Amino acid sequence: MSSVFDGQPAAPGIAIGPLVRLAQGRSVERAAGTAEQERAALTDAIEAAVADLAALAEQAGGDAADILEFQIAMLEDDALRDPALSAIAAGTAADAAWAETMAVQVAEYEAAEDAYFRARAADLRDLGERVLRRLLGTTDDDTFPPGAVVLAHDLTPSRFLAADWRGGGIALAAGSKASHVAMLARARGVPMVVGLGAIDADGHARAALDGATGRLWLSPGADDETMLATLSAEALEAGRAAAGLLHRPAATAGGQRILVQINVADPSDLEGLDPALCDGIGLTRTELLFPAGGGLPDEGTQYEVYRRIVVWADGRPVTIRTLDAGGDKPIAGLTVDGESNPFLGVRGVRLSLARPEVLAVQLRALARAAVHGTLKIMVPMVTVPEELEAVRALLDAALSDLAGRGVPAARPALGMMVEVPAAALAIERFEAAFFSIGSNDLTQYVTASARDIDAVAALADVRNPAVLRLIAEVAAHGERIGREVSLCGDAAGDPAIVPALLKAGLTSLSMAPNTVAAVKTAIARYE
């Protein structure tokens, strides 16, 4: 009987193979000695575990080495072992004392509010088990056949690193996308699903999983296997084709160079990304800087975030959008509540000009960060030229304010988003240094169809000839006056739509980082 379970996707990819269940816990008993012997047994076991980890770290290198380095530092810290040593002095056996000490530590991490710290519980469990194995003289039982789908409650980084995962996959009842082992699985291309909950796998010998959707099949049917094998082969081929293109500048089959930029919302989006992937950052959203609970980030905080993004880009241009709150992105204490139609209300630059003191802080932070690279400011929801000019005046004021205080700053290029039909239709009226088409809003305004209303979502199609004609006209205007025109909506990251955008004359696209490979492939195929 085939059964299907849905968990959370943690690392993409498909695995089909024999099901292997990893047992948790231990059942070995050992004879306890005197307090002095027990103390020596525990310190020896910790020392041996540290040596194991050091050897493993040397072999693994990179991120994996950092993770193991952390475990080594924890093990070498007296503060970790002190509670166990005092329990031993009070007559407890070494294994029981250590297990109890580690259980307390793990529980403390599991209770953390912050997801990052909560995910460290798995590292603590990992190093705890390693010492225990040394103490009990047991070994890892990680001999499973190649290509196995491994089902476990949770998996520790060192157990992950000790196994050969080629062709296999991992299904976890517990676990977290933020765990070190999920990071390792993504980095090494091992499909992984987490958070499946308790699963009764009795009587199943074969399994399949799709790490992109988070689905696990036990005893998959022949149809399921065929479907997954096809998906997997396609993904493999696409991956091979894309790998050759990923870190190279994009060009069409006809040799036309296309700028491929990325969209980011937080500096952490850039973690692990090689800047060579892109020609720059075409859209930096700044809404996330403004905490949901209210309050506004100060100039120093904003400056630091912008600076880090510019430094990452390593000379490539970085376009940062001024606060685009309102519409579907309310911010407590800032946006206007209770508007009858927020998408047609006080949002984007309209809100910024209604609250110039908030915009002024952002402009000062942007001008300060501009000294570290090529930073461009992009104004959202511009409807009439006066709005862009009002922002320019505030930017002038910010620059003279900084100069007066002797704070280093530079003038960023000032461009605009083209997402309001009134702007797109009369684009020659706007004195912008660059234009970036916000295809999501432009499409919904031109087709009068909200993307978040299912019944009309199909009408909100960027490939509607009216939308494509506007895009083509804005692109042609940019070409005539020698200003860059880019497009930064979801359409830019959809390989099925990219050909239509190129046909409209666009030569610059900005998309989510995880779509770059597919988009570069689509560009390379475009005649």
Add this chain to the structure above:
Amino acid sequence: MSEHAASVEITNPTGLHARPAVKLTKLAKTFADATVQVALAEGGPWIDAKSVVKIMALKAGRGAFLHIRAGGAQGAEALAALAALVRRDFDETHV
């Protein structure tokens, strides 16, 4: 013991997480003739900056202020080095 003190903001997006905590304690340990303590509030509780277990137990997130105080022959030197490390965002290579 608090002959020297400073407070520095943690700017790393994931806070004082595993890799920075290891760097911080390793650096603190290089000053054998200094006692170094850190806290999240000026009133304490103060904990030993040479213990990675205790540093991690602080669970200091992004935007938290790390108060540092140091004493002993190498106190001034230790304080300057540790504060600089936090200000450099622990030399994290990614953003």
